[in-house]
Amino acid sequence: MxxxxxxxxxxxxxxxxxxxxxxxxxxxxxxxxxxxxxxxxxxxxxxxxxxxxxxxxxxxxxxxxxxxxxxxxxxxxxxxxxxxFDGWSTTSMVLHTVLHVGTEEQKRRYLPGALRGEILIALGYSEPDSGSDVAAAKTTAVRDGDAWVVDGQKMFTSTAQVCSHVFVLARTNPDAPKHAGLSLLLVPTDDPGFECRPIHTLGGQVTNATFYSSVRVPGTALIGEVDQGWNAMRVALVYERGVSGPASVDWSLAPDLAAWADGARRPDGTPVLDDPLVAERIGRIAVEEEVSRLLGGWMNWHAAQGGVPGTEGSMRKLYWSESGQRHLADALDVLGAEGLLAPDAPDAPAGGMFEHEFRAAAVTTIYGGASEVLRDIIAERCLGLPRSRPQVKPARPAGTG
Ligand SMILES: Cc1cc2nc3c(=O)[nH]c(=O)nc-3n(C[C@H](O)[C@H](O)[C@H](O)COP(=O)(O)OP(=O)(O)OC[C@H]3O[C@@H](n4cnc5c(N)ncnc54)[C@H](O)[C@@H]3O)c2cc1C
CATH class of the missing domain: 1.10.540.10 (Acyl-CoA dehydrogenase/oxidase, N-terminal domain)
Structure with a gap:
């Protein structure tokens, strides 16, 4: 590269x-x-x-x-x-999954509509009792003739309030081991049995709790094989941590912080930027933002070669989120009291961006794979360290014994 x-x-x-x-x-x-x-x-x-x-x-x-x-x-x-543009990020992850595991008919149905901007898809993985341990999902999908009937609750179904579909991880075989009885379904949000309630977060983002009461979807809404949802989901998770996820967009705080420090004055009338400690902090942010950008380029390059950016995506997501949180904390330190001015305050530096992003960044080490989980992945797959939990065997199609 x-x-x-x-x-x-x-x-x-x-x-x-x-x-x-x-x-x-x-x-x-x-x-x-x-x-x-x-x-x-x-x-x-x-x-x-x-x-x-x-x-x-x-x-x-x-x-x-x-x-x-x-x-x-x-x-x-x-x-x-x-x-x-979180709704597009999640849609794009699902489209990648449809490309990998969907039928020809599903590719022709969902991709063109989404690329024309007519289909928008939220992710319905997390539940009140399962986040990182996403395979513990309790929402069910039960076969009824050619259709599936979905019942249950999802948590943090972000942007579902403006999406046409939710990509729901549902249990289709309650008797199979945890990872083996799951399936993925594209559930339309205009069904009368679908309900979406807002959850307000510290970062200002409004995510949702979504509820499914006897939501009936056709058999063609099942993406991948029945009970093989875990395998399909692994493709979706790779894209969530990689080219389509939150870390697919670079932060660029150093130029705005440097501009503010150049214009702001210390009590003796000299620019804040003349303080070597301030300049050093801004310099470190600039360097680390560049490292993060290059890790993103490496991940995109890998995807462009036809690869699935698994560990590359995990590394970039981990570095992007943890360095971003450090940078925003540093920025608020440098800005002092002005850093606490929110976007609606007339004199807020950079339009209140620092204050807003500091709050928004708190969740970046949680969603799309928590830092601890990503560290496990990197330790096992890049460094060859021993697994900290039992290996999950790929699910077998029902009836194969
Ligand atoms: C703003 C926001 C938006 C979100 N959007 C979506 C969305 O659109 N769709 C969706 O499905 N979900 C979404 N989520 C949910 C998100 O994916 C989960 O919050 C995340 O997976 C963590 O799950 P949890 O909250 O249950 O925490 P837990 O899984 O209970 O984690 C709690 C702590 O335990 C640690 N931990 C967990 N497992 C391990 C392990 N194996 N080893 C070491 N440490 C571990 C975690 O790192 C964390 O520090 C969103 C969350 C937030 C906050």
Whole structure:
């Protein structure tokens, strides 16, 4: 892998900035912060209209001609304005899973619709009693003729309030061992048996508890084989920690912090940036943000070669989330009392971004794979250290003994 930024990438970045200037409205950031919903339908429509959602996907399933590096640059630039697009991130993880384990009919049904911006999918894995131990899910799906009937509750079904579907992990065989009796279903959110209730979080994000009361879905909504959901889910989790997950977007705090420190004055009238301790902290943030960016490039490069970025994604997610939390804590230290000004305060540095992101970053070491779990993965798969828990054998199809 070549770590240098090519002229082509720099040109994509310029074009992406121009796209953001022409298409992104500053009030969308305020709206996301006010509502807590990290998905803006108007932005999504524009990303679909200009082929940015469809970039890099197979042509036969609705993929387009837009260069994936340009598309990535557009997402990066959107994120720099403070916008989130979590609904698209989760949708993209599910689409990767459908590509890996779905039927031809499912690929032709779900991919083109999602790439046109018409299908948006939330993740329904976690439950009140199961998060990291996601295979302990209790929500059930029971076969009824050609259909499945889903009953249960999911926790933290983020962006479900604006999604057309939830990718539900359900128990289809209560008699099989924990990992062997699970299946994945795409459940439409317009079913009368579906209910979505908001959960307000410290970071300002409003996620959801979702409830399923005799929700009936056709047999074609089952993604992958019956009772083989755990294997399909492992594909989805790799993408969640890798190219499509929260860590797929870079943080870039150092330039804003340096600009503030250059303009702000110490009691003696000199710039805050003249304080060597401040300059050193900002320098460290800049270096670590670059390391995180390069780990992201390595992960994307691996995916572009046709690989599934498993351990690469875990490393990047771990480094991105833990260094990001450190950087935001450092930034608040440097900013002093001004750092506590929230986005609605008129004089808040960088529009209150530091205060807001500090709160928002608290969950980044929990969702998409908690740090302790990612460390286990890296220790076992990269360093060859012994497993800390028993090996889970891949589930066998029902009836194979
Ligand atoms: C804002 C937010 C958004 C979310 N969005 C979604 C979503 O869209 N869809 C969805 O399905 N879920 C979502 N989640 C849920 C998230 O994936 C879980 O919170 C996460 O998996 C952790 O599960 P838990 O909360 O039950 O904590 P636990 O699993 O109970 O973890 C508690 C602590 O124990 C540690 N721990 C757990 N297992 C191990 C282990 N094997 N070894 C060492 N330490 C361990 C953890 O690292 C953690 O520190 C979201 C969560 C949050 C906070």
């Amino acid at each position: 070549d770590f240098r930024e090519s002229d082509e990438l720099a040109a994509h970045r310029d074009a992406a900035r121009a796209w953001v200037r022409a298409n992104v409205r500053p009030e969308w950031v305020d709206e996301q912060r006010r509502s807590g919903c990290h998905q803006t339908p108007a932005l999504h429509e524009r990303l679909a209209r200009d082929g940015i959602l469809a970039a890099g996907w197979p042509k036969e399933y609705g993929g387009g001609d837009v260069d994936p590096d340009y598309a990535r640059a557009v997402f990066d630039e959107c994120a720099r304005t403070g916008l989130h």
